[in-house]
Amino acid sequence: EMEDKVxxxxxxxxxxxxxxxxxxxxxxxxxxxxxxxxxxxxxxxxSGDYNMxxxxxxxxxxxxxxxxxxxxxGDHIPTPQDLPQRKPSLxxxxxxx
Amino acid sequence: DIISTVEFNYSGDxxxxxxxxxxxxxxxxxxxxxxxxxxxxxxxxxxxxxSHEPEFDYLKSLEIEEKIxxxxxxxxxxxxxFLLSTNDKTIKLWKISERDxxxxxxxxxxxxxxxxxxxxxxxxxxxxxxxxxxxxxxSPRRIFANAHTYHINSISVNSDHETYLSADDLRINxxxxxxxxxxxxxxxxxxxxxxxxxxxxTAAEFHPLQCNVFVYSSSKGTIRLCxxxxxxxxxxxxxxxxxxxxxxxxxxxxxxISSISDVKFxxxxxxxxxxxxxxxxxxxxxxxSRPVETHQVHEYLRSKxxxxxxxxxxxxxxxxxxxxxxxxxxxxSYNNFFRMFDRSTRRDVTLEASRENSKPRASLKPRKVCxxxxxxxxxxxxxxxxxxxxxxxxxxxxxxxxIAVAATNNLYIFQDKVN
Numbered sequence: 001e002m003e004d005k006v007x008x009x010x011x012x013x014x015x016x017x018x019x020x021x022x023x024x025x026x027x028x029x030x031x032x033x034x035x036x037x038x039x040x041x042x043x044x045x046x047s048g049d050y051n052m053x054x055x056x057x058x059x060x061x062x063x064x065x066x067x068x069x070x071x072x073x074g075d076h077i078p079t080p081q082d083l084p085q086r087k088p089s090l091x092x093x094x095x096x097x
Numbered sequence: 098d099i100i101s102t103v104e105f106n107y108s109g110d111x112x113x114x115x116x117x118x119x120x121x122x123x124x125x126x127x128x129x130x131x132x133x134x135x136x137x138x139x140x141x142x143x144x145x146x147x148s149h150e151p152e153f154d155y156l157k158s159l160e161i162e163e164k165i166x167x168x169x170x171x172x173x174x175x176x177x178x179f180l181l182s183t184n185d186k187t188i189k190l191w192k193i194s195e196r197d198x199x200x201x202x203x204x205x206x207x208x209x210x211x212x213x214x215x216x217x218x219x220x221x222x223x224x225x226x227x228x229x230x231x232x233x234x235x236s237p238r239r240i241f242a243n244a245h246t247y248h249i250n251s252i253s254v255n256s257d258h259e260t261y262l263s264a265d266d267l268r269i270n271x272x273x274x275x276x277x278x279x280x281x282x283x284x285x286x287x288x289x290x291x292x293x294x295x296x297x298x299t300a301a302e303f304h305p306l307q308c309n310v311f312v313y314s315s316s317k318g319t320i321r322l323c324x325x326x327x328x329x330x331x332x333x334x335x336x337x338x339x340x341x342x343x344x345x346x347x348x349x350x351x352x353x354i355s356s357i358s359d360v361k362f363x364x365x366x367x368x369x370x371x372x373x374x375x376x377x378x379x380x381x382x383x384x385x386s387r388p389v390e391t392h393q394v395h396e397y398l399r400s401k402x403x404x405x406x407x408x409x410x411x412x413x414x415x416x417x418x419x420x421x422x423x424x425x426x427x428x429x430s431y432n433n434f435f436r437m438f439d440r441s442t443r444r445d446v447t448l449e450a451s452r453e454n455s456k457p458r459a460s461l462k463p464r465k466v467c468x469x470x471x472x473x474x475x476x477x478x479x480x481x482x483x484x485x486x487x488x489x490x491x492x493x494x495x496x497x498x499x500i501a502v503a504a505t506n507n508l509y510i511f512q513d514k515v516n
Contacts, residue, residue: 008346008348009399009400010346010348010350010351010399010400010402011346011348012400013348013350013399013400013401013402013403014348014349014350014402014403016403017349017402017403017406017407018349020403020407024349034294034295034296034297034316035291035294037266037297038247038248038266038267038294038297040248042157042158042159042160
């Protein structure tokens, strides 16, 4: 007699995922994933790194196109071109002439 | 730009959309006009304004997107219209008013605004009001800032028309519409040790009739109903809604797909609708143990969860909405499809919001997704679905069968065919 081994589609997908990423965390919906969600928008700016990068840029050719201009993270040393440009405000400050 | 929120006002005459660029566009329904019978019910642009700007919080190294997460209208009290719009951090109260008259014949200044030499003025005149082309002005009346450490996902105006709540991932605050420098924290689920964080708040809404009641949903698929009369801090719920889960069917994806992306009370206040990744559920507020209805939106995606996890689509936040009589529910899906469920007849339909596949004023053809085996003509197979074409935001007119569907950067307005 054949053993009844009907796998739900969800469990089959889970097996597929675990096969591709064997080191996937034990707590799937747990704190790592949630904390990443809470940190959305975090872009690290270190003035020391920034100034060193600016200095380095002067010594070598500027790259023609940064591979991922929008990505400014802890791994990537921000350069002046990478930082988000602040759009001019609609309402001019009362301090402006 | 990509539309991020859609909302009818209380009468349905105005429809507001917010987008990723921080802009708000308001459409107004055309009045019935005998000389142009087809224009009845058409919505045209009424006002456009920049609600939010991008900001950078240098202290926290945090980029604050200008994307409008939610718009909620206030009930109309005078000739002007008011709405609340919010991005991740700041809520703004906007006043939209019309100006169709201009005063002419001032004493102290010329028609072009230049000041007149007071010594040259020999007579007094009374300025008169002259009609001018309609001008719609939007001005920010209140700015409610600095009350949220985490990202705001919901705002909801209370039935008392004086207060509203704003919810972020971990906290819910109560505001008075007149007071911007203070807000009360009514829910705080932040654990002392962030390592112990297990769930976040995904949506919150005030009860449409009882001003002391609100609900909030979580990433674990639960809904808590709170009564503000019981205590100042509503960390302890009055009701807890959760559908029991079969432990043997639990998988890596279970918690992620159970995360509720939207919660909406019915107009009657008796029921609430929750949207999770694959289904829409209707709950009776009197029964916490399980929903009274479950409608499958796109069950065929259950066998695609692995790739949907890899391309992040499994985290897409779909919204849902009720029709005015609470007899139907609508929600979006992929491939620019959206689904409508008739609760009384138990029938459902899949429609598509796309310019290529439908002509203006033609009835929409129902769509069908083929789940396996032979694909019939006119059906589309699951593998052909475009997962970049997602309909996350939909809205239903409060009284009539007119719906607004946001398909990425296009807004579609559909209505029942008038015979």
